[in-house]
Amino acid sequence: xxxxxxxxxxxxxxxxxxxxxxxxxxxxxxxxxxxxxxxxxxxxxxxxxxxxxxxxxxxxxxxxxxxxxxxxxxxxxxxxxxxxxxxxxxxxxxxxxxxxxxxxxxxxxxxxxxxxxxxxxxxxxxxxxxxxxxxxxxxxxxxxxxxxxxxxxxxxxxxxxxxxxxxxxxxxxxxxxxxxxxxxxxxxxxxxxxxxxxxxxxxxxxxxxxxxxxxxxxxxxxxxxxxxxxxxxxxxxxxxxxxxxxxxxxxxxxxxxxxxxxxxxxxxxxxxxxxxxxxxxxxxxxxxxxxxxxxxxxxxxxxxxxxxxxxxxxxxxxxxxxxxxxxxxxxxxxxxxxxxxxxxxxxxxxxxxxxxxxxxxxxxxxxxxxxxxxxxxxxxxxxxxxxxxxxxxxxxxxxxxxxxxxxxxxxxxxxxxxxxxxxxxxxxxxxxxxxxxxxxxxxxxxxxxxxxxxxxxxxxxxxxxxxxxxxxxxxxxx
Numbered sequence: 001x002x003x004x005x006x007x008x009x010x011x012x013x014x015x016x017x018x019x020x021x022x023x024x025x026x027x028x029x030x031x032x033x034x035x036x037x038x039x040x041x042x043x044x045x046x047x048x049x050x051x052x053x054x055x056x057x058x059x060x061x062x063x064x065x066x067x068x069x070x071x072x073x074x075x076x077x078x079x080x081x082x083x084x085x086x087x088x089x090x091x092x093x094x095x096x097x098x099x100x101x102x103x104x105x106x107x108x109x110x111x112x113x114x115x116x117x118x119x120x121x122x123x124x125x126x127x128x129x130x131x132x133x134x135x136x137x138x139x140x141x142x143x144x145x146x147x148x149x150x151x152x153x154x155x156x157x158x159x160x161x162x163x164x165x166x167x168x169x170x171x172x173x174x175x176x177x178x179x180x181x182x183x184x185x186x187x188x189x190x191x192x193x194x195x196x197x198x199x200x201x202x203x204x205x206x207x208x209x210x211x212x213x214x215x216x217x218x219x220x221x222x223x224x225x226x227x228x229x230x231x232x233x234x235x236x237x238x239x240x241x242x243x244x245x246x247x248x249x250x251x252x253x254x255x256x257x258x259x260x261x262x263x264x265x266x267x268x269x270x271x272x273x274x275x276x277x278x279x280x281x282x283x284x285x286x287x288x289x290x291x292x293x294x295x296x297x298x299x300x301x302x303x304x305x306x307x308x309x310x311x312x313x314x315x316x317x318x319x320x321x322x323x324x325x326x327x328x329x330x331x332x333x334x335x336x337x338x339x340x341x342x343x344x345x346x347x348x349x350x351x352x353x354x355x356x357x358x359x360x361x362x363x364x365x366x367x368x369x370x371x372x373x374x375x376x377x378x379x380x381x382x383x384x385x386x387x388x389x390x391x392x393x394x395x396x397x398x399x400x401x402x403x404x405x406x407x408x409x410x411x412x413x414x415x416x417x418x419x420x421x422x423x424x425x426x427x428x429x430x431x432x433x434x435x436x437x438x439x440x441x442x443x444x445x446x447x448x449x450x451x452x453x454x455x456x457x458x459x460x461x462x463x464x465x466x467x468x469x470x471x472x473x474x475x476x477x478x
Contacts, residue, residue: 029192030154034109037102037151052094057087065107070114077111077119085111085126092137098149105141105155112162120166135163139174142181150193157185157196164203172213175204179214179221186224186242191234198228198241205248215255222246222259222266229269236279243270243285250292260293260306262363267293267306271313284328287337290315294344307348312360316345355382362396365404367412373419383423391430394420398434407448414440414451418458428462437462 042065048058060080067073076084085108092104111119127134141147141156160178164170170178178200185197204210214221228234228242246266250256259266267290274286293306310316319342321327328334358372372378386393400413417436421428431437440462443455 029190030151031192031196033102033151034106034155037106038110040099040103042100042103047091047095052091053087057083060084061087077122081119081122082126082129085123086130089123089127089132089134089137093140096147098147098152101141101147101152102149102155105138105152105159108138109155109158112159120162124163124166124168133168135160135168135170135174138163139170139178143177150190153181153185154190154193154196157182157193157200161196161200161203164200165206169207169209170204175210175213176216178204183221183224186228191238194228194234194238195241198238198245201245202241202248205245208252211249211252211255215249215258222249222264226264226266226269229273232276236277236282239273239277240279240282240285243273243282243289246270247285247289247292250289250296253296253298256293256296257299257302260297260302260309262305262309262360265364267309268313268364268366271310271315274315275313275318284331284334284337287319287322287334287341291337291340294341303344304348307344308352308356308360309364310341311345311349311352312357312364313366315341316349319345354378355385358382359393362393362400362416365396365400365409367400367409367416369408369412373412373415379419379423383420383427386420386424386427387430391434394427394430394434394436398431398436398439401436401439401443407446407451410443410446411448411451411454414443414454414458418454418461422461431462 044053044058044062044065047053048055053061060076060083064073064076064084067076088104088108092101092108095101095104108123112123124134127136138156138159142153142160147153182197182201182204185193186201188194188197201214205214225242225245228238229246231238246259250259258264270286270289274283274290277283277286290306290310294303294310297303297306319338322338323335323342326335328338354372354375355378357370358378361367361370367373394417397413397417400409401417404410404413417431417440421431428437437459440455440458443451444459446452446455
């Protein structure tokens with residue numbers, strides 16, 4: 001087999017966003033096994049003897065496989081490409097020997113990758129001339145029960161990406177099956193597999209009909225993209241492709257509303273990526289995605305809620321700097337996105353109350369020591385609002401206390417629960433019903449000194465009525 005160069009497939013629709021095309025890289029992972037696979041020797045004769053191929057098909061496959069000269073291979077593909085492609089796809093459907101499947105799927109990937117659309121079309125014509133679907137053998141490999149080989153599924157995923165980019169459309173059942181596999185592959189610890197899955201998803205989501213099918217009613221679909229976005233150790237390419245997928249989804253009004261909902265947490269993750277990256281293409285795709293979340297929802301309230309989250313995530317000064325510095329003068333689309341966000345977030349900021357800002361911070365789970373937490377006036381004026389919507393804010397604080405692993409966030413949450421019972425003593429029973437008191441008592445034993453201190457003070461507030469004495473004591477301890 002040829003030693004075709006490995007590359008990460010990037011959806012060409014990136015050009016429509018005004019984003020620079022990523023440079024293909026070879027990350028460590030399952031893809032690095034390709035060279036070893038190419039060195040294998042396959043006994044094709046055994047498959048003829050087992051009636052998996054005819055003598056003529058055997059001759060064609062053997063002839064192509066034994067060639068080391070690429071022009072000669074190109075000539076075979078030009079003259080006999082469709083019969084060769086048909087034989088390879090038939091073998092993939094019928095065989096189960098993993099080393100042979102690895103070899104075959106690498107052969108197909110090398111053929112498609114070497115000449116791009118030209119050779120992808122060979123496989124499409126071959127399948128359709130025989131009344132079959134070109135994606136069928138490769139999706140079958142991904143779905144096949146008992147086939148645990150990650151390398152085979154990785155290459156099958158790449159091939160499905162190229163077929164999708166060439167215009168193949170999966171029926172709904174097959175799409176859903178692939179979407180579930182992609183969702184799980186995006187969570188993989190293998191970097192090559194994650195990138196291949198993200199590239200496949202980019203290609204699929206370029207079609208409008210695929211977007212709702214992917215999102216569906218399964219929160220884990222977007223959750224996978226958020227996890228990929230959050231994993232900074234995986235590298236900027238994973239971040240870029242994950243946001244790209246969210247950007248594609250956000251073109252649909254209903255999906256933009258759902259993604260922008262504070263409970264999804266996607267806005268927080270995209271803002272974090274934008275603020276912390278030094279890669280321009282990540283910044284640009286983040287700007288585009290965030291613009292959609294404040295522009296595409298049908299309801300004005302949904303647009304406003306998404307903008308509020310961005311304000312809470314301190315995005316306004318970031319886009320202000322981009323606009324004032326004319327940072328993307330060479331990219332009108334990115335500059336327009338930044339200007340749109342600056343105008344939208346400025347208006348939102350000017351109309352947000354202190355309570356709105358606090359609520360968004362709590363609901364996003366991104367608590368920090370902003371001035372509002374220690375403001376006596378805030379707690380005196382707003383404490384009763386914590387009882388609204390079936391104690392929504394209290395429930396969220398309790399959730400954070402039970403599930404967050406960030407000591408700084410836990411310290412703020414414990415403090416706020418203490419402030420609630422201080423300014424609303426009748427609320428002690430609400431805290432106990434939500435199992436927040438017992439959790440805060442556990443946090444009194446934390447290793448982190450700030451968390452330990454805030455938990456201790458919060459518990460004291462729940463157990464004493466001498467607030468002024470306690471307040472002086474706490475101030476002295478600080």
